[in-house]
Amino acid sequence: MTLLFFTRLALYFLAALTPVLHPAVVVPYDTTSWWLWFFLVPSEVCVAYFLSSPRFKNRVSIYTGGVILLLTALAVGGFTAASFTMLLAGVLAWVLTFLVFRGRELGRTVAVFEQFFLVFIYYRVLNFGRASEEIAAASSVANQLLLVLIIITFLIHAIVLYRVAFDTERKGRRRIETLVITGVVIPLVFLFTFILPSDFVNHSVVLNNLYPDKKPETIYPTEEGKGWEESDWGSLDPRRGQAGEGDEAEGGRQGRLQGIPSDQWGSQSGSFGSGGKQYTVMVVASEREPVYAAERYYSNLDPLEGFTRDGEEELNSLSYQRLLETWQNRAEPEDRLRNPVEVAFISTLQERFVPYMPHLIEPTILKPEIFPFEYFYRVTSLLSFSSERDWKKIDMKTPAELEEVYGLEQAEMYLEVPMSPENRAVFQKHLDLALEGAEGYGQKIEAILRYFSTYQYLLGFTDDVSLQRIEGFLDISKSGDCTEFSNTAAILGRMAGIPSRVVTGYLAAKGLQSPAHRQGIKQLRESLEILQGYPEKDLYLVTTSHLHSWVQFYFPGYGWVDVEATAYAIPPPPGFDPNARDVVIPLIRDNRISQIAFSFPWEVILKMAGIILAGIIAFLYLYRYGREGYLMNQTRRFSPKAVKSLYLLLLMKCAARGYGLKEPSKTAEEYAEDYPELADFARLYTRLRYRTGSAEQNEKEWDQLKKLYDGVVGEGGAVRQEGKPLRTAFSLRGLYY
Numbered sequence: 001m002t003l004l005f006f007t008r009l010a011l012y013f014l015a016a017l018t019p020v021l022h023p024a025v026v027v028p029y030d031t032t033s034w035w036l037w038f039f040l041v042p043s044e045v046c047v048a049y050f051l052s053s054p055r056f057k058n059r060v061s062i063y064t065g066g067v068i069l070l071l072t073a074l075a076v077g078g079f080t081a082a083s084f085t086m087l088l089a090g091v092l093a094w095v096l097t098f099l100v101f102r103g104r105e106l107g108r109t110v111a112v113f114e115q116f117f118l119v120f121i122y123y124r125v126l127n128f129g130r131a132s133e134e135i136a137a138a139s140s141v142a143n144q145l146l147l148v149l150i151i152i153t154f155l156i157h158a159i160v161l162y163r164v165a166f167d168t169e170r171k172g173r174r175r176i177e178t179l180v181i182t183g184v185v186i187p188l189v190f191l192f193t194f195i196l197p198s199d200f201v202n203h204s205v206v207l208n209n210l211y212p213d214k215k216p217e218t219i220y221p222t223e224e225g226k227g228w229e230e231s232d233w234g235s236l237d238p239r240r241g242q243a244g245e246g247d248e249a250e251g252g253r254q255g256r257l258q259g260i261p262s263d264q265w266g267s268q269s270g271s272f273g274s275g276g277k278q279y280t281v282m283v284v285a286s287e288r289e290p291v292y293a294a295e296r297y298y299s300n301l302d303p304l305e306g307f308t309r310d311g312e313e314e315l316n317s318l319s320y321q322r323l324l325e326t327w328q329n330r331a332e333p334e335d336r337l338r339n340p341v342e343v344a345f346i347s348t349l350q351e352r353f354v355p356y357m358p359h360l361i362e363p364t365i366l367k368p369e370i371f372p373f374e375y376f377y378r379v380t381s382l383l384s385f386s387s388e389r390d391w392k393k394i395d396m397k398t399p400a401e402l403e404e405v406y407g408l409e410q411a412e413m414y415l416e417v418p419m420s421p422e423n424r425a426v427f428q429k430h431l432d433l434a435l436e437g438a439e440g441y442g443q444k445i446e447a448i449l450r451y452f453s454t455y456q457y458l459l460g461f462t463d464d465v466s467l468q469r470i471e472g473f474l475d476i477s478k479s480g481d482c483t484e485f486s487n488t489a490a491i492l493g494r495m496a497g498i499p500s501r502v503v504t505g506y507l508a509a510k511g512l513q514s515p516a517h518r519q520g521i522k523q524l525r526e527s528l529e530i531l532q533g534y535p536e537k538d539l540y541l542v543t544t545s546h547l548h549s550w551v552q553f554y555f556p557g558y559g560w561v562d563v564e565a566t567a568y569a570i571p572p573p574p575g576f577d578p579n580a581r582d583v584v585i586p587l588i589r590d591n592r593i594s595q596i597a598f599s600f601p602w603e604v605i606l607k608m609a610g611i612i613l614a615g616i617i618a619f620l621y622l623y624r625y626g627r628e629g630y631l632m633n634q635t636r637r638f639s640p641k642a643v644k645s646l647y648l649l650l651l652m653k654c655a656a657r658g659y660g661l662k663e664p665s666k667t668a669e670e671y672a673e674d675y676p677e678l679a680d681f682a683r684l685y686t687r688l689r690y691r692t693g694s695a696e697q698n699e700k701e702w703d704q705l706k707k708l709y710d711g712v713v714g715e716g717g718a719v720r721q722e723g724k725p726l727r728t729a730f731s732l733r734g735l736y737y
Contacts, residue, residue, distance in 0.1 A: 019322045041093045048097035065094045255580045257516040262586040265372045277582045278543035282347035285534040290509035292562040293353035298502040303418045306465040307502045319351045323363040335559035338382040348372040355381040386558045391442030414499035444496045457569035461547045483549040485565035490551045499554035507548035508540035516583040517541040527588035545578040638702040652734030653713040681708040
């Protein structure tokens with residue numbers, strides 16, 4: 001049964017580690033996922049097996065498992081909707097393990113069916129590795145290696161499960177089993193290991209960095225490479241825009257397009273507008289613009305730090321969540337005027353950027369051959385097509401009405417404005433001025449935005465969004481970047497009774513595409529086949545200058561809508577527009593690795609086997625000495641269980657010192673016939689274990705039994721192994737008992 005437990009645990013860890021090791025799955029586990037899959041579930045599995053009957057009473061296992069669940073809830077922030085899923089997974093792991101090993105016939109049935117579930121997981125992962133030609137090339141070695149490991153592990157587990165479930169003592173049955181293994185199983189393993197076609201390539205991991213080491217070189221475009229005509233794009237109204245038209249650079253100079261070979265696109269310290277240039281981050285393909293590609297949502301308002309990230313917001317996990325299949329939003333929104341729009345991202349960044357409201361998110365595909373644009377994914381979002389005309393029809397609602405009528409959960413949280421009376425007085429003063437004459441829901445939002453018409457917009461991205469800085473922007477400086485505008489609009493919106501939150505990410509818009517950006521798209525489209533599948537007019541070059549922050553207001557009936565807080569601000573003056581700086585793109589070279597014949601990675605297999613073996617050995621020693629300590633603890637007071645524990649401890653000590661293992665059919669006295677020094681202990685043990693005496697007599701004989709134990713295996717006792725203390729210390733023979 002113990003061997004069955006370890007083979008089952010190996011199958012689980014193989015499934016849990018596959019997304020970590022597989023090169024096709026590029027978004028890593030988050031902290032919560034690591035805790036769930038590599039602490040909570042394995043812990044509950046071990047508790048259900050090692051702390052249940054017959055070793056311990058079942059309530060010990062239940063209590064211990066409950067404590068682990070309680071610690072998990074505390075670690076993830078309490079009993080919330082997010083932690084409920086984790087707790088359910090932990091309970092399920094405990095219940096399944098208990099059924100498999102303590103459920104008798106039912107347990108055998110469960111053990112068989114849960115194998116099919118794991119097969120389904122492996123199938124989805126390996127099938128995802130064939131999602132495209134490029135990803136299959138990058139995953140070839142990993143797929144074959146995983147396939148071999150899966151087959152071998154499943155076969156071992158199946159054989160152990162079969163031997164546990166069925167009586168295989170008859171010689172005829174043993175011959176049939178041997179024939180099946182040698183005639184079917186071994187050839188099958190050989191087939192998948194050595195004969196599978198090796199028509200893929202090895203994957204080389206390349207570290208992706210945003211900024212290049214090499215100095216950019218100016219690209220001189222040909223006439224055909226000038227990009228689209230201005231009439232195809234139109235001009236962006238500065239009053240409604242984020243960056244002006246982007247045609248004027250510092251001092252009135254037009255930004256140039258520069259390039260660096262992709263294989264030299266390395267690391268360089270920098271931040272927003274690093275080195276007076278803007279570096280390419282991604283290319284966005286969308287039929288509709290602008291595209292507010294969100295990464296983080298900030299819903300909690302701190303009295304000092306300002307808006308902070310909401311750890312319970314599911315949208316915040318989508319940027320890093322590992323997806324083995326297309327993610328789908330199961331909750332269909334009731335918002336009006338939302339239509340699905342597909343947006344594709346060809347990105348240099350590992351994180352996903354997802355427009356609101358996400359409906360379908362495809363797994364990220366790794367494309368190392370077009371480094372640094374290694375990450376490709378498609379998102380279908382239900383974008384809001386509502387406008388000011390629709391919003392003006394909305395009546396003001398109380399928080400209770402927002403939650404009851406429109407289903408906005410935690411409406412109160414999005415209206416909280418915790419601040420000191422002094423701070424509130426400053427914000428309230430400006431809010432009163434802004435809302436003078438405005439009564440309706442949409443009118444109040446428009447009034448707040450129009451209030452910024454006398455504020456100077458300077459492109460940039462400030463990390464400091466403390467309440468002190470936002471107050472200084474609103475009341476004193478009246479000039480700032482997108483973060484100050486968005487955070488101020490969100491606070492004023494909440495004070496006006498409008499649920500608000502701040503979002504950060506990247507902005508892709510026509511008005512941000514200067515001639516240098518458009519020429520960059522033209523250049524990249526000629527080099528990247530993947531971009532040729534989209535119309536040129538639907539492609540947007542996103543750079544470090546397009547890092548953005550905006551506000552989301554909740555419109556009853558229409559849901560959360562992205563709103564540009566800089567819409568009415570004074571546009572950036574010449575010389576203060578990072579979007580007009582020189583644009584740097586990677587010059588793509590074909591980094592496709594030539595195909596080579598597949599060779600079985602023996603070195604990797606041996607290393608993994610060594611790590612697994614070392615882990616098993618360490619666990620066995622911990623189990624041995626832990627069990628000896630537990631048995632010794634049980635012998636503090638007399639009881640039938642204490643007598644049995646002392647005898648088991650004696651047998652373990654004897655086994656470690658080279659004595660023969662006691663057969664289950666032999667009694668203690670029969671075993672002592674081969675070792676006369678154990679005879680007195682065996683006789684007294686038998687009398688205490690199987691005969692009933694007075695309490696006084698039992699206590700007296702119990703003290704005598706412990707003295708005999710010390711005389712047998714204690715220091716200087718009869719059972720010793722002269723000159724071989726290390727062998728005794730490292731022996732695992734006692735685990736037989």
